Amino acid sequence: MLRERRWLEKIGKSMSTADVNPTRLAIGFLTVLDHPQHGLFGGYLVLNAAGRPLEFHCTAPIKPNRAQEILYGPTLAAFLYGEQIGQTLLAQAKTEPALVCTDREPALSVRHHVSLPVALVLPPEVERVDVRPDGPTPVIEGSQRRFRLDGPHLHAPKLIAFQLGRNRLAVAERADDDRRLVAERLGELAASFDLSEPFQRIREAIEEAQQAVR
Amino acid sequence: MQTSGFIPIADGGGFCWRTAPPPVVTSVDCRAVAAPVAIESAGECLNDSLAEPVAVVAQSVAIGGVSPRAVSVPIARPVVKVRSFSFDEPLAAATPVVPATPAAPPQPTLESEVAPSIVSTRIKPPGDVVKLEDRLQYILQPSLESLLAERSLTFPFYPFPFQFEGIAFLYPRHAAILADEMGLGKTMQAITAIRLLLRCGEARTVLLICPKPLVTNWQREFAAWAPEVPVMVIEGDQTRRAWQWQLPDVPIRIANYELLCRDRELLEATGKGLAPFAAQRPATNLRLVPGSTQTVPVPLPPHFDLVVLDEAQRVKNLAGATSEVARSIARRRSWALTGTPVENSAQDLVGIFEFLAPGYLSPEMKPRRMGRSVSDYVLRRTKDQVLKDLPPKLFRDAELELSPEQHASYRMAEDEGVLRLTEMGASATIQHVFELVLRLKQICNFDPATGSSSKLERLEADLEEVAESGRKAIVFSQWVGTLEKLAGHLRRFGPLEYHGQIPSSQRDGVIRQFRDDPGRHVLLMSYGAGGVGLNLQFTNYVFLFDRWWNPAVEDQAINRAHRIGVDGPVTVTRFLVLSSIEERIDRVLQEKRELFDIIFSGAEPHRKLGLTQQELFGLFQLKCPGGPLEAAA
Numbered sequence: 151m152l153r154e155r156r157w158l159e160k161i162g163k164s165m166s167t168a169d170v171n172p173t174r175l176a177i178g179f180l181t182v183l184d185h186p187q188h189g190l191f192g193g194y195l196v197l198n199a200a201g202r203p204l205e206f207h208c209t210a211p212i213k214p215n216r217a218q219e220i221l222y223g224p225t226l227a228a229f230l231y232g233e234q235i236g237q238t239l240l241a242q243a244k245t246e247p248a249l250v251c252t253d254r255e256p257a258l259s260v261r262h263h264v265s266l267p268v269a270l271v272l273p274p275e276v277e278r279v280d281v282r283p284d285g286p287t288p289v290i291e292g293s294q295r296r297f298r299l300d301g302p303h304l305h306a307p308k309l310i311a312f313q314l315g316r317n318r319l320a321v322a323e324r325a326d327d328d329r330r331l332v333a334e335r336l337g338e339l340a341a342s343f344d345l346s347e348p349f350q351r352i353r354e355a356i357e358e359a360q361q362a363v364r
Numbered sequence: 365m366q367t368s369g370f371i372p373i374a375d376g377g378g379f380c381w382r383t384a385p386p387p388v389v390t391s392v393d394c395r396a397v398a399a400p401v402a403i404e405s406a407g408e409c410l411n412d413s414l415a416e417p418v419a420v421v422a423q424s425v426a427i428g429g430v431s432p433r434a435v436s437v438p439i440a441r442p443v444v445k446v447r448s449f450s451f452d453e454p455l456a457a458a459t460p461v462v463p464a465t466p467a468a469p470p471q472p473t474l475e476s477e478v479a480p481s482i483v484s485t486r487i488k489p490p491g492d493v494v495k496l497e498d499r500l501q502y503i504l505q506p507s508l509e510s511l512l513a514e515r516s517l518t519f520p521f522y523p524f525p526f527q528f529e530g531i532a533f534l535y536p537r538h539a540a541i542l543a544d545e546m547g548l549g550k551t552m553q554a555i556t557a558i559r560l561l562l563r564c565g566e567a568r569t570v571l572l573i574c575p576k577p578l579v580t581n582w583q584r585e586f587a588a589w590a591p592e593v594p595v596m597v598i599e600g601d602q603t604r605r606a607w608q609w610q611l612p613d614v615p616i617r618i619a620n621y622e623l624l625c626r627d628r629e630l631l632e633a634t635g636k637g638l639a640p641f642a643a644q645r646p647a648t649n650l651r652l653v654p655g656s657t658q659t660v661p662v663p664l665p666p667h668f669d670l671v672v673l674d675e676a677q678r679v680k681n682l683a684g685a686t687s688e689v690a691r692s693i694a695r696r697r698s699w700a701l702t703g704t705p706v707e708n709s710a711q712d713l714v715g716i717f718e719f720l721a722p723g724y725l726s727p728e729m730k731p732r733r734m735g736r737s738v739s740d741y742v743l744r745r746t747k748d749q750v751l752k753d754l755p756p757k758l759f760r761d762a763e764l765e766l767s768p769e770q771h772a773s774y775r776m777a778e779d780e781g782v783l784r785l786t787e788m789g790a791s792a793t794i795q796h797v798f799e800l801v802l803r804l805k806q807i808c809n810f811d812p813a814t815g816s817s818s819k820l821e822r823l824e825a826d827l828e829e830v831a832e833s834g835r836k837a838i839v840f841s842q843w844v845g846t847l848e849k850l851a852g853h854l855r856r857f858g859p860l861e862y863h864g865q866i867p868s869s870q871r872d873g874v875i876r877q878f879r880d881d882p883g884r885h886v887l888l889m890s891y892g893a894g895g896v897g898l899n900l901q902f903t904n905y906v907f908l909f910d911r912w913w914n915p916a917v918e919d920q921a922i923n924r925a926h927r928i929g930v931d932g933p934v935t936v937t938r939f940l941v942l943s944s945i946e947e948r949i950d951r952v953l954q955e956k957r958e959l960f961d962i963i964f965s966g967a968e969p970h971r972k973l974g975l976t977q978q979e980l981f982g983l984f985q986l987k988c989p990g991g992p993l994e995a996a997a
Contacts, residue, residue, distance in 0.1 A: 192444070200514045201506035203451045210445035238444045347484070347507070354486075355503050359447060362496040 175199040175339070178247035178266070179348040180239060182231050182254050183356055189213035191360070192235035193352035196245045199339055201348070207242045208356050209235055232259030240264055248335035249328075251319075253349045255309075258322050267328035267335065271345045272311065272318040315340030449497050451504070484509050485528040490537045491740035508532045517559060520588050523552065526750035531557045533743045538697045539720040541676070543744040543964070546703040546920050547901075547927025548751070551585045554672060554701055559590040562615055567669035567697070569614060573690065574674035576620035577893060580872055582674070586616065598623060606630055609666050621678050625685045631665050632692040667694040673719065676700035677707055677916075680715035691719050703923070704916030705742065706960050710734055713963065717741075735963045744964050747926070755933045757926045762822055762939045766808065769816040774807045774944065782984050797981060804945040809846050809910055819909060819939045820853055826937065827857050830905050831885040836878065837905035838887045840921045842912060847888040850909070858883045863890035875900070889924075891917055901929040906936045911946060915953045916960075 176196050183191040188211035196205040212234065214226055222229050236257050240250065249267045252258060261268040308323040314333055317340060321328040333340070484507030489499040505511065508528050523531075527549050534540050534557035544550050561567035574582055579597055586595045598608050598619040608617070609630050624631065671693055673679060679687040679700075698720045706712050710731050717725040720741065725734060747754050766774055781800035785792045810817045823839065830837045841847050844863045851859045860878050862871060871893075878887045879902055887900070891912050903925040912918050926934040940946050 195504060197506075201510050203501070203504035205451070206449045206500060206504055207446050210447075212442070212444055234441070234444060238446060242446050242448050244450070351504050351506075355500050358499055358503055359496060362499075 175335075176204060176245045176247040177336075177343075177345075178240065178243065178250040179345075179352060180236050180250055180252045180254075180257055180260065181349045181352050182235055182257060183353060185211060188360075190230060190235065191356045192231075192239050193356045194236075194239035194243065195348055195352050195355070196243055196247055197348055199343075201343070203351075204245050205243050206352075206355055207239045208352075208359055209239065227256035228259035231256040232261070233263060236260030237263040240266075249332050251345050251348075253346065258309075261322060261325050261328070267331035268321070268325070269328065269332045269345075270309065270320040271349070272320055273346065316342070317345045319345070449500055451501055485525070485532045487511075487532045487536055490540075492538075493536075502536050508535070511560065511564075512556075517556070517563065519556075523549070523556070524750070526745055527553050527556075530743060530745075531560070534699060535560055537699070537741070539699075539741055541700045541702065541705055541716065541720065541738075541742045543702055543705045543742050545744075545746045546923030548745060548747060550701045550703070551582070551674075552589050554674075554699065555585055555589040558616070558670065558672070559593055561670065562593060569666075569668045570616050570670045570672065571666075571668045571693065571695070572616065572618045572672045572674065573621060573624055574618065575678070576622055577868060577871060578674065579618055579620055581898065582618050598627075602626075621686050624689050628685070628689045628692075631689060665694055669695070670697040670699065671695040672699045672701065673716075674701045676702040676716050676719070677704055677712060679719050680707070680712040682715050682718055687715060687719070691722070703920060705744075706963055707914050707916045708956065709959070710963060713738065731959065731962045738963075742964070754926075755930055757922065758933050758935045760935065760937050762819075762937050763942050764818045764822060764939060766941055766944065767811065767816040767818045767821075769811040769814045770807055770818065773811050773813060774804060777803055777807060778945075778984075785984065792981075797984070800984070801945055801949075805910055806843065806846070808941040808944055808946050809841070809843070810849055815849070818941070820850070822939070823850070823907060823909065824854070826905075826907070827854065827886060831857050834882065835905060836885050836887070836903045837907060838889055838900060838903050838921075838925060839907045839909050840889050840891055840918075841909040842891050843910070844890060846909065847890060850888055854886055854888075857885040859886040859888050860884055861888045863888070863893045866893070889921070891921055898924050899927065899929070900924040901927045902931075904930070904932050904934055906934060908936070908938045910939065911949060911953065913949075913953075915957050918953075 176198055179195045179197065181193055183193070185191060190209075190212050192209040192212075194205075194207045195203060198204055212230065214222070214230060218229075219226060231254055236252075237260055240260065240263075247266065249269060250260065250264070251269050251271050252260070253271050253273075255270055258268055258270055309320040310323050310326060310329060311318065311320040312329055313319075314336065315338075319329075319332065321332070336343070486507055487502050487505050489502035493499050493502070506514070508531060530542060530544065530550075530553035534542060534554065542550050542553060544553075558567070558570055562570070572582060583595060583597065586593060593615055595616045595618060596608060596611070596614050598605055598617055600608075605623070605627055608614075609627065619627075671690070673690060679690050681687055700716050700720060702716070705716060710729070711727055713734065714725045714727050714729075717738070725737065729737065747757075765771075778800075781803065785796060785800065788796065806812070809819060827837060839847075839850060841850070844865055847861055847863055851861055858881070860874050862874050866874060874887075875898065878884050878900075887903070906922050906925050908918060908921070912921075922934070922936050926936075940950060
């Protein structure tokens with residue numbers, strides 16, 4: 151039995167040292183679902199560096215009324231995604247993330263309301279981005295589809311796209327410094343962390359929450 | 365579009381200022397203005413009247429005030445309702461892959477290649493998790509591949525996608541049956557799911573129960589798939605076992621079913637089985653000292669975060685001691701591994717579910733309803749579904765005639781037996797029928813008087829081919845006596861025996877020798893000893909010398925060879941003597957296969973299925989007392 155006690159001491163050590171080096175880095179992921187019947191659902195997920203969820207916040211559906219559609223005109227999407235949904239969701243979170251990622255371009259306008267760098271995560275299948283500040287509408291040339299970077303009006307913010315690790319990102323031109331901040335704060339995690347993946351989790355969570363309501 | 369400026373006044377010669385938008389004008393101020401007109405004389409002769417000043421008449425026109433109506437359009441800023449959920453960080457903190465020396469952050473570049481996305485397996489919440497927060501806890505987790513990578517869990521080889529799905533199925537469940545067809549890696553999937561639970565801190569003590577011959581196999585598999593997880597085998601005398609059961613913080617214990625029954629008193633929890641709040645239990649219980657009023661503290665039965673039953677069909681019989689003990693073990697999670705959750709009847713599944721979720725199924729349920737009810741608890745995949753690239757399993761039925769000697773013996777035995785049963789009338793029991801069936805099956809193998817065997821002749825011919833091609837074959841029989849006779853006749857093929865009369869300590873050596881010795885072409889196995897848990901994928905031929913009572917056991921035997929890693933097609937030869945009891949039993953086996961399909965694939969039943977006492981008596985055209993036959997197989 152002495153032999154087995156030694157063995158137990160050994161296994162105690164091996165199990166307790168299994169996981170080390172925790173990190174407090176958190177990343178926020180913001181997206182908006184456009185439901186044809188209910189309207190817009192916002193979702194905000196805060197993950198730790200290992201991709202494990204820390205917080206999740208989602209909105210009840212919102213629908214712009216006719217007056218908003220007329221008066222906000224082409225800026226309506228940025229208002230709804232960034233100000234009304236994004237700002238509200240980010241304000242609810244207890245964890246301060248190092249940066250916020252979104253996969254919806256109008257949500258980049260949340261940058262006006264927070265002091266965090268905000269990056270647009272471009273679809274992984276996109277191969278090449280042309281950013282031509284003075285040229286015609288910039289587009290991303292994809293292998294299978296085309297993806298507009300700008301809004302459909304003259305005042306859409308221009309974007310700066312860049313590759314960071316395994317992720318393809320873009321920031322608003324007027325927040326150009328975000329590019330540096332995002333790179334600094336993600337650090338080497340950019341090489342392994344797939345920043346486009348968590349949005350699927352948010353969409354599934356929003357659908358689950360809606361089913362629970364029904 | 366109008367602009368600001370002077371405009372001429374009609375009939376006047378004056379001007380007025382008109383203001384551009386806003387277009388609404390409340391009044392127009394019109395007044396007389398002096399309009400000096402200088403007239404120069406054109407000559408002396410002009411009439412003096414021309415020198416008189418021009419009379420200018422100003423006229424005021426009242427337009428009238430138009431009061432504009434201002435319409436305010438409210439731009440509502442409704443309060444957005446938000447639902448919030450917080451999650452605890454896992455007990456074992458996140459461990460991202462970070463190099464030892466901090467690397468410089470990658471610099472953003474405008475042009476570079478994008479890493480291809482990888483397939484990911486998501487962990488879905490089980491159906492019995494109803495609280496939204498709990499469901500989101502699962503939905504919002506990263507993919508299984510990420511979780512495994514995060515924990516730096518390595519594998520001897522990268523699992524198949526369907527194996528990841530199996531792990532993702534087991535991991536979140538408190539009650540689950542992994543019912544994959546044999547050879548798809550149930551062991552590996554269970555070990556990886558256990559490993560993940562341990563590494564995430566969601567389980568600390570796991571008990572794995574398996575048939576005794578498979579204990580060493582499980583040890584090997586743990587060493588291969590979870591080398592960092594310590595494993596303790598419960599063994600030795602009672603004192604030692606009692607100590608082993610009570611040891612705290614042992615991650616994995618492996619026990620066999622037989623031992624479980626012997627240690628019944630040590631294991632049975634007073635609360636009977638599933639105890640989700642075991643953490644609140646006291647460490648000891650009080651027991652009254654016989655003959656006095658004093659009490660002494662005694663240790664409580666051990667509690668486990670997870671109990672896994674391998675070959676879980678062992679607990680299908682609710683009245684059996686094995687089932688009773690297994691159900692009484694205090695535990696939070698219960699998993700069952702079996703390739704044959706339904707061997708004979710739907711009642712088998714009810715028995716297994718009494719361990720997993722007592723009362724969830726009832727024997728009265730119809731198979732299709734039962735199938736729907738268990739769909740969230742059972743994961744069943746077949747090789748055809750998930751291993752498209754696995755070499756095929758080729759069946760061939762060797763339909764034989766009895767040799768003349770066998771035929772004479774068979775006819776005599778059947779006539780005598782049927783006559784005896786007929787004479788017994790209502791006093792004939794199922795045991796009497798079984799005796800006759802077994803007797804006839806043995807004659808189909810060998811003639812008891814002369815040793816003549818048409819099956820042996822065929823087997824020898826086939827084995828010649830196997831040996832010449834350098835391949836190996838397994839021959840299954842339900843009788844040790846038959847296997848021993850075969851060993852005598854097949855010496856030139858270097859036969860090895862693996863059955864109940866071979867000591868457990870020698871069995872691993874037999875398997876090793878069969879695998880490594882090129883002169884050993886035949887392994888003679890009993891269904892009981894070699895049916896489960898062995899990996900014999902280096903074998904390409906399987907012979908079923910006689911048939912077992914239910915197809916699930918036959919499938920298990922066949923899948924010892926036809927499993928992941930097999931390097932070519934597996935040919936299965938089923939010996940069947942025509943116009944004999946074997947042919948009649950074959951029809952019953954086929955019906956049992958159909959029952960399985962109904963429960964696990966939702967197929968429509970074609971007819972009433974299952975082996976009844978009436979049908980067993982019917983093998984000999986006899987009437988029976990009636991009633992279902994539970995123990996037929």
